[in-house]
Amino acid sequence: MITITPALSIPDSEIIFIASRSSGPGGQHVNKTSSRVTLIFNLEESASLSDHQKRILLLRISNKINSKGELQISCEEHRSQFRNKEEALERFKSLLADGLKPIKQRRKTKVPNSTKRKRMDNKNKRATTKKQRSKPDY
Template identity: 40%
Template structure:
């Protein structure tokens, strides 16, 4: 887990929604911006992985952005934004392991055929015979 918080830029704005006078006069919402391409913490392969997995969050200039307005204070929102963007980037860096194709064993095939035969016999015995 890499800590790239020194590369983050922050913008503040007024939060939306209910909150009365506090919402109307205090800029508590925090938007965190991070330039993926200019990052010195990640190599090129990791940057490509981040771009591919988070392409819907990266704008045309190459900035990954996230807005947090959960708390009433700017500092708490800033800390939560750092936490969230770090978590998102670290999840994007996880490469799922390749699935190796396997074939069913002889015993599994035989068990399947036996159950099919058993069901077929049961249905055959239900028929009316003359």
């Protein structure tokens, strides 16, 4: 079980890990080991998420979900497949936790008078500077 929030846990059976060859520097080690890990989680077919949670996640992280409804997270930062797997899991947890976090409503505040005064002073200074640049009227 992977714990996302205290109220939400996802069973290991819903997550698929695929290992493949990593790109980038590393010499012979990169050429012969499959250290990149791709985590695949099918959001639409998940039994552990409610319909409401699925809708929220589809809206908030839609750019990370493919046309099949799968969330794919790849990690190839470390030389070891095990560390890449842990890193991918951590990214997955934080992505779902942030996606399910309620959005705080913004409280409207009044613009302070000092800010208004500074803005008007700057406008007046700029206007006088521009006026002084023009040719005088005779």
